[in-house]
Amino acid sequence: MAEDIQQKLEKYRTAPFDARFPNQNQTRNCWQNYLDYHRCQKALDAKGVDTAPCDWYKRVYKSLCPLSWIEKWDTQREDGTFPGKI
Amino acid sequence: MAHQAHAYHMVDPSPWPLTGAIAALLMTSGLAIWFHFHSTTLMTLGLILLLLTMYQWWRDIIREGTFQGHHTPPVQKGLRYGMILFITSEVFFFLGFFWAFYHSSLAPTPELGGCWPPTGITPLDPFEVPLLNTAVLLASGVTVTWAHHSIMEGERKQAIQSLALTILLGLYFTALQAMEYYEAPFTIADGVYGSTFFVATGFHGLHVIIGSSFLAVCLLRQIQYHFTSEHHFGFEAAAWYWHFVDVVWLFLYVSIYWWGS
Numbered sequence: 436m437a438e439d440i441q442q443k444l445e446k447y448r449t450a451p452f453d454a455r456f457p458n459q460n461q462t463r464n465c466w467q468n469y470l471d472y473h474r475c476q477k478a479l480d481a482k483g484v485d486t487a488p489c490d491w492y493k494r495v496y497k498s499l500c501p502l503s504w505i506e507k508w509d510t511q512r513e514d515g516t517f518p519g520k521i
Numbered sequence: 522m523a524h525q526a527h528a529y530h531m532v533d534p535s536p537w538p539l540t541g542a543i544a545a546l547l548m549t550s551g552l553a554i555w556f557h558f559h560s561t562t563l564m565t566l567g568l569i570l571l572l573l574t575m576y577q578w579w580r581d582i583i584r585e586g587t588f589q590g591h592h593t594p595p596v597q598k599g600l601r602y603g604m605i606l607f608i609t610s611e612v613f614f615f616l617g618f619f620w621a622f623y624h625s626s627l628a629p630t631p632e633l634g635g636c637w638p639p640t641g642i643t644p645l646d647p648f649e650v651p652l653l654n655t656a657v658l659l660a661s662g663v664t665v666t667w668a669h670h671s672i673m674e675g676e677r678k679q680a681i682q683s684l685a686l687t688i689l690l691g692l693y694f695t696a697l698q699a700m701e702y703y704e705a706p707f708t709i710a711d712g713v714y715g716s717t718f719f720v721a722t723g724f725h726g727l728h729v730i731i732g733s734s735f736l737a738v739c740l741l742r743q744i745q746y747h748f749t750s751e752h753h754f755g756f757e758a759a760a761w762y763w764h765f766v767d768v769v770w771l772f773l774y775v776s777i778y779w780w781g782s
Contacts, residue, residue: 504631518639519640
């Protein structure tokens with residue numbers, strides 16, 4: 436598993452099996468990756484480091500989440516009403 | 522003159538079951554009328570009829586048991602079963618609301634922020650008034666037990682004092698909760714947190730009021746010499762109900778106030 440993040444992103448087809456979310460209801464999978472992407476962005480930005488590794492989470496949530504949810508959450512983040520902790 | 526050859530109580534015909542059923546009908550249809558046509562007349566009528574039914578039905582039971590001697594040991598056994606079954610049904614009633622609370626709080630949805638308490642909710646500090654409320658109800662459990670022993674030992678004055686103290690503690694709880702409700706930073710309309718909190722604690726508060734009223738009736742009866750040291754089932758039923766109310770509070774406190782914060 437010595438692949439770097441760039442190779443993983445190039446090979447990406449769709450969200451892989453995540454043992455944290457083994458069941459049919461994948462809501463939490465989508466939610467967690469959405470949060471993880473934005474938290475990753477925030478943390479790496481604060482350190483002044485390249486945020487490319489964060490793109491994995493973005494790919495996953497883009498694969499899993501309904502578009503309406505992404506739009507709703509993006510709007511909430513802009514308005515400052517997003518309920519999740521980023 | 523005919524006498525019964527058994528120890529059971531064949532109750533005389535009574536109008537109160539009918540008036541009770543009519544009251545239930547008027548209250549439910551009155552509720553619908555209130556919702557759709559903004560009139561509270563029918564519901565109020567139902568409520569008055571309900572109060573009259575309760576007063577007269579229970580007055581008649583006291584007459585039959587205390588004054589006419591119909592509550593023989595087997596009859597009393599049946600009354601005990603009845604009260605136990607009723608309290609059991611109330612346990613299941615509360616179980617539903619606890620189910621609802623745990624359903625929503627164990628797996629909080631994204632709309633809530635994926636956390637419990639939900640984003641934006643400031644829960645009450647469990648170690649302030651809620652803890653005092655716990656102490657008040659636990660103390661009232663002690664005083665009601667003191668009252669029971671006083672009655673069994675024929676200590677009239679102590680029975681009256683401890684029963685009165687129990688009721689005062691119950692009223693103190695109610696007053697404290699009312700103040701908490703008024704001062705709370707969230708309302709019943711604040712998402713599933715508000716709904717589960719106020720419905721569960723609200724029904725509990727209603728049961729505290731009912732229990733306090735039941736104990737108050739027992740106090741009046743004790744003052745009027747209804748209870749003997751051997752036979753005081755009305756009091757026992759009230760005490761069982763009061764302990765049930767206390768236990769429900771303990772579960773509420775641990776689940777909603779403490780774990781849920």
